[in-house]
Amino acid sequence: MHDQLSLTFSALADPTRRAMLAQLSKGDANVSDLARPFLKDMSLPAVTKHLKVLERAGLVTKTKEAQWRPCKLNGAPLKDATDWMEQYRIFWEESFDRLEEYLKTVTAKSKTKSHTKSKGKKNGRKK
Amino acid sequence: MHDQLSLTFSALADPTRRAMLAQLSKGDANVSDLARPFLKDMSLPAVTKHLKVLERAGLVTKTKEAQWRPCKLNGAPLKDATDWMEQYRIFWEESFDRLEEYLKTVTAKSKTKSHTKSKGKKNGRKK
DNA sequence: TTTATATTTAACTCATTGGTTAATTAACCG
DNA sequence: CGGTTAATTAACCAATGAGTTAAATATAAA
Numbered sequence: 001m002h003d004q005l006s007l008t009f010s011a012l013a014d015p016t017r018r019a020m021l022a023q024l025s026k027g028d029a030n031v032s033d034l035a036r037p038f039l040k041d042m043s044l045p046a047v048t049k050h051l052k053v054l055e056r057a058g059l060v061t062k063t064k065e066a067q068w069r070p071c072k073l074n075g076a077p078l079k080d081a082t083d084w085m086e087q088y089r090i091f092w093e094e095s096f097d098r099l100e101e102y103l104k105t106v107t108a109k110s111k112t113k114s115h116t117k118s119k120g121k122k123n124g125r126k127k
Numbered sequence: 128m129h130d131q132l133s134l135t136f137s138a139l140a141d142p143t144r145r146a147m148l149a150q151l152s153k154g155d156a157n158v159s160d161l162a163r164p165f166l167k168d169m170s171l172p173a174v175t176k177h178l179k180v181l182e183r184a185g186l187v188t189k190t191k192e193a194q195w196r197p198c199k200l201n202g203a204p205l206k207d208a209t210d211w212m213e214q215y216r217i218f219w220e221e222s223f224d225r226l227e228e229y230l231k232t233v234t235a236k237s238k239t240k241s242h243t244k245s246k247g248k249k250n251g252r253k254k
Numbered sequence: 255t256t257t258a259t260a261t262t263t264a265a266c267t268c269a270t271t272g273g274t275t276a277a278t279t280a281a282c283c284g
Numbered sequence: 285c286g287g288t289t290a291a292t293t294a295a296c297c298a299a300t301g302a303g304t305t306a307a308a309t310a311t312a313a314a
Contacts (some may be wrong), residue, residue: 003142005142005145006140006141006142007139007140007250008140009136009137009139010136010137010140012132012136013133013134013135013136013137013140014133014271014272015132015133016272018132018211021215023219025214025215030290030291031290031291031292032289032290032291035291041142042272042273042274043273043274043275044275044290044291044292045273045274045275045291045292045293046272046274048291048292049271049272049295050272051275052292053271061275065281066281066282066288067282067290067291068280068281068288068289068290068291069290069291069292073215073218074217075215075217075218075219076219078212078215078218078219079219081212082209082212082213082216084145084211085205085208085209086209087151088148088200088202088205089202089209090202091152091200091201091202091205092202092203092205092206093202114234132293137301141301141302144303157259157260158260158261158262169302169303170303170304170305171260171261171262172261172262172263172303172304172305173302173303173304174262175261175262176301176302177301177302179262180271180301193260193310193311193312194259194260194261194311194312195259195261195311196260196261196262197258217300233278248264
């Protein structure tokens, strides 16, 4: 998929790429600097490819400096990603379990909609 | 890759799956409820597969209720993902541009290390 | 016991990903 | 110019991802 959020998340879905971002967070670096920690595990072209994924996602910008290609971390896409995640914060916060139970009983009483779960006989809201 | 963070991010790197999470955030739902909005675009087995990706990432838990499979959103993995992103917050916050400029001039003056970029003739920290 | 509903599994296709090695481009340096 | 360093491109390959249709399984209901 081509939407920005998908590009961002899939760029982040690789430990090598996350490590590259971590390195860039400590300062700009050109490609071979950036590659150095990984050259035991993979070739330079592999690093170039990872870098290209990060660029496509807008997480890294590469400029020109003689034969070097200084890279810079760009955090903007991460903001959109965290913004998206924020809407789920309630689902991982401490109080959630109790809150959820509360909401479930409330909706069960007020409406007859019964949100799927109910233990016993009830269908899952068919048609 | 098999680490949890990669599993989480790659599960999120698809708009269909994000939409499913959005739906689940409004309440538990069984598979066909969850599939309904997507059946114009894809088959039911496709949905099952997406769901399995979300389960593998721990974002959804599926239980048994007669022939139905009620699904529930589990936010825990999202917490780890946002925690990871938090460390980059400074890279997308307003003040960053000025701060970065400041840091750059500081390091350029104190040390002779020259963080790669400098416009003119300078190599990118070689060896 | 048959039938209907809900969901999964199997088997297959096609595109993308992540890696490789070898060759190529680009810029500097003596 | 010729050599060296930095980085990319090309051509290839195996594994994975996202989808399909058809068949199988599980439970309820008539």
